[in-house]
Amino acid sequence: MSRTPLDTAALAHDLRLAVMRFSRRLRNQRVDHSVTLTHLAALSTLKRHGAMSPGELATHERVQPPSMTRVVVALEGMGLVTRSPHPTDGRQVVIDLTPAAGELLDAEAQAREAWLSERLHELTPEERTVLREASAIMDKLASG
Amino acid sequence: MSRTPLDTAALAHDLRLAVMRFSRRLRNQRVDHSVTLTHLAALSTLKRHGAMSPGELATHERVQPPSMTRVVVALEGMGLVTRSPHPTDGRQVVIDLTPAAGELLDAEAQAREAWLSERLHELTPEERTVLREASAIMDKLASG
DNA sequence: TATTGTTATACTCTATAACTATA
DNA sequence: TATAGTTATAGAGTATAACAATA
Numbered sequence: 001m002s003r004t005p006l007d008t009a010a011l012a013h014d015l016r017l018a019v020m021r022f023s024r025r026l027r028n029q030r031v032d033h034s035v036t037l038t039h040l041a042a043l044s045t046l047k048r049h050g051a052m053s054p055g056e057l058a059t060h061e062r063v064q065p066p067s068m069t070r071v072v073v074a075l076e077g078m079g080l081v082t083r084s085p086h087p088t089d090g091r092q093v094v095i096d097l098t099p100a101a102g103e104l105l106d107a108e109a110q111a112r113e114a115w116l117s118e119r120l121h122e123l124t125p126e127e128r129t130v131l132r133e134a135s136a137i138m139d140k141l142a143s144g
Numbered sequence: 145m146s147r148t149p150l151d152t153a154a155l156a157h158d159l160r161l162a163v164m165r166f167s168r169r170l171r172n173q174r175v176d177h178s179v180t181l182t183h184l185a186a187l188s189t190l191k192r193h194g195a196m197s198p199g200e201l202a203t204h205e206r207v208q209p210p211s212m213t214r215v216v217v218a219l220e221g222m223g224l225v226t227r228s229p230h231p232t233d234g235r236q237v238v239i240d241l242t243p244a245a246g247e248l249l250d251a252e253a254q255a256r257e258a259w260l261s262e263r264l265h266e267l268t269p270e271e272r273t274v275l276r277e278a279s280a281i282m283d284k285l286a287s288g
Numbered sequence: 289t290a291t292t293g294t295t296a297t298a299c300t301c302t303a304t305a306a307c308t309a310t311a
Numbered sequence: 312t313a314t315a316g317t318t319a320t321a322g323a324g325t326a327t328a329a330c331a332a333t334a
Contacts, residue, residue: 008264011276012257013188015264016170018279020185021206021286023167024302026160027323028206038324041164044157055292062165062172067325069294091292091333113156119285120152120159127281132155134278135162137271141263142165168325171300182301199315211302213317235310235315 019138029115034078035104042071043080043101051096053086062142080104163282173259178222179248186215187224187245195240197230206286224248 027037035043045060046052052060058068072095075081080101086092097105120128171181179187189204190196196204202212216239219225224245230236241249264272 008261008272009257011272011279012260012264014279015275016181016257016260017185017188018282018286019163019167019170020181022282023163024206025286026163027302036323037160037164041161044161053292054294062168063324064326065293066295066327070324073294086292089292089334093293113153113160116156116160116285117152119288120156122288123281127277128152128155130274130277131159131281133271133274135155135158137267137275138162138166141260142162142169144263144266171325180300197315198317207301208303209316210304210318214301217317230315233311233315237316 026116035080038071039075039080040105042068042075043097043105046081046095046097047102047105051094053092054095055092057095075101170260179224182215183219183224184249186212186219187241187249190225190239190241191246191249195238197236198239199236201239219245 041061042057045057049060054068054072055065057072058065061068072081072083076083080098081095082098084094084096086094120131123131185205186201189201193204198212198216199209201216202209205212216225216227220227224242225239226242228238228240230238264275267275
């Protein structure tokens with residue numbers, strides 16, 4: 001058969017376009033204009049994985065350090081994260097969520113995901129399973 | 145059980161982060177700096193669906209018309225698309241690929257997708273099937 | 289010297305609002 | 312009036328290069 005190479009090329013093509021269109025749609029689904037999707041993603045990662053340095057956060061989100069610096073500065077200005085000196089390494093900084101961020105995440109994340117959650121509800125359980133598995137695979141691809 | 149609402153919220157969360165990280169990774173995978181990923185997506189859509197108006201192209205790519213105007217202007221400047229008057233409707237414009245775009249798509253798309261194709265090859269056939277199905281579902285979600 | 293983070297700068301992507309031309 | 316497209320403008324997101332501080 002040896003159809004794999006062709007299939008893979010077609011999959012790469014379709015997957016690329018689907019992800020681009022879907023991510024555009026997600027970004028446009030903004031309700032509150034104070035916290036952007038990028039900000040929310042950083043906050044979510046901090047909530048899930050706990051306090052970490054800007055560098056670690058950048059690695060998690062697959063962005064370059066200067067890009068994360070900008071995000072952290074904005075979040076600090078909004079009172080959503082704190083920057084503390086690292087206990088032993090003077091070069092490093094520890095970014096952590098403030099209580100305000102915890103509250104915001106509970107409320108805002110739900111509101112922002114309302115559209116997506118609703119759409120997901122309209123899918124079949126099988127389709128949701130596909131997306132659940134695809135999420136893990138895409139994260140694996142992104143981190144590789 | 146009634147676990148669906150909770151599952152859906154968690155899925156919305158994970159899917160959002162996975163798509164954001166994956167799309168960042170895709171954008172960063174730029175090899176040639178003359179044609180951007182957005183440009184390539186528009187060209188791909190024109191190749192697959194044939195000549196169409198800027199408005200139709202914007203709908204396909206889930207962007208607003210002014211955003212597509214900018215892309216089309218850039219592509220025309222690079223000699224990759226032509227803008228012709230619509231035969232019957234004087235308001236409309238028809239965007240079509242030039243021969244140069246055909247050549248570029250064959251070569252450049254493959255080159256740009258080399259990274260992704262390689263990564264996809266490392267997956268199991270089952271994982272690729274998941275991504276293939278997920279692509280279709282994400283397109284459905286984006287267009288809904 | 290190597291690492292961590294930041295500043296400076298610039299480019300891509302995308303949107304909304306206002307305008308023009310045609311239907 | 313309504314529609315298609317464009318222009319003008321702005322903001323979000325991200326990168327590379329250069330710099331400062333610490334290890």
